[in-house]
Amino acid sequence: MEPKITVIVPVYNVEKYLPECLDSLAAQTYPNLQVLVVNDGSTDTSPQIIADYVRRFPSLFAQLNKPNGGLSDARNFAMDKAEGEWIAFLDSDDWADPDYYAQMAEVMKQGADVVVSDIEYFYENGQPSWIMPGLNPHAFESPIKQAFLSPMFAWNKLYRADFFTKQQFRYPIGTWYEDIPVTMPIFAQCQKIGIQHAAWIHYRQREGSIMSVTQSARLKEIFPVMKQVRDQFAAMGCSEQYHDELEYLHIEHLRLYGMFRFLRSPLTKELKTMSDTVMQQFYPHWKKNPYIRYLGWKDQLFLKTFGSLTLPLYKRVIH
Known part of the structure; x- marks a missing residue:
């Protein structure tokens, strides 16, 4: 029998x-799948929808119910119920092609500790x-280092x-940013990382998603997450x-793509000051990082020219 894959799906409204x-x-072709669907205190009809799939596919789906605690809490809640030799995650507004887990399993069988797939970004607005x-x-230098410079999402991996x-x-x-302090240390402990070069998992981009919310003070939460990663690697x-x-992880989240979000925030100056402080303390020579040269010229230009003097200009341009 094929090794069992447990897929954990957190659900909230x-x-x-x-x-x-x-x-x-339900359409997956992989023959030995367990799907744990975690109702994280939903107040809409999500629990009834889950129950219907459990009724229709009792050997595949199991419904777990808990009070609302957020995405991480829902994932963690399901861990002790996971029966699979391999574990995957899928967000409840995304979806996977029928052969997705079968193809991921084929790579996993070659001795990988983690298998990573490409991702399709899908936009509701027609983009x-x-x-x-x-x-x-x-x-x-190595596939492990290559992985560190890749998307940290939990759900495009086995x-x-x-x-x-x-x-x-x-x-x-x-x-x-809850995926980062789990994915990074897992990568550090891998002997082999596999890749499935097919975008058979579809990442829905919709209004209100965490990465598009730039008005929230929760953008500050990237700073304790980065500290957690530094502490993990030190340990x-x-x-x-x-x-x-x-260093590049910090560049990406505090000086480049993260800074693009900071520039759209009403807390831009505070977030920039926090970013400046972290980079100066831990990575004062970050502009010499060897991976910057692999970025596109626009990103390189931004890293070279962004600062206190150019902040007003970039805040007008990036909106």
């Missing part, structure tokens, strides 16, 4: 999208979709279950080994 997500799981590579396409069952990795509760004794990769 997504009645509009949930059937498409669960239909995509054209586009593909994000699951692994940074540049050839770096993991050895013992990262969660034996090593007890859990997602931090009550914060945004594992590999801060120096992966210095450039950790």
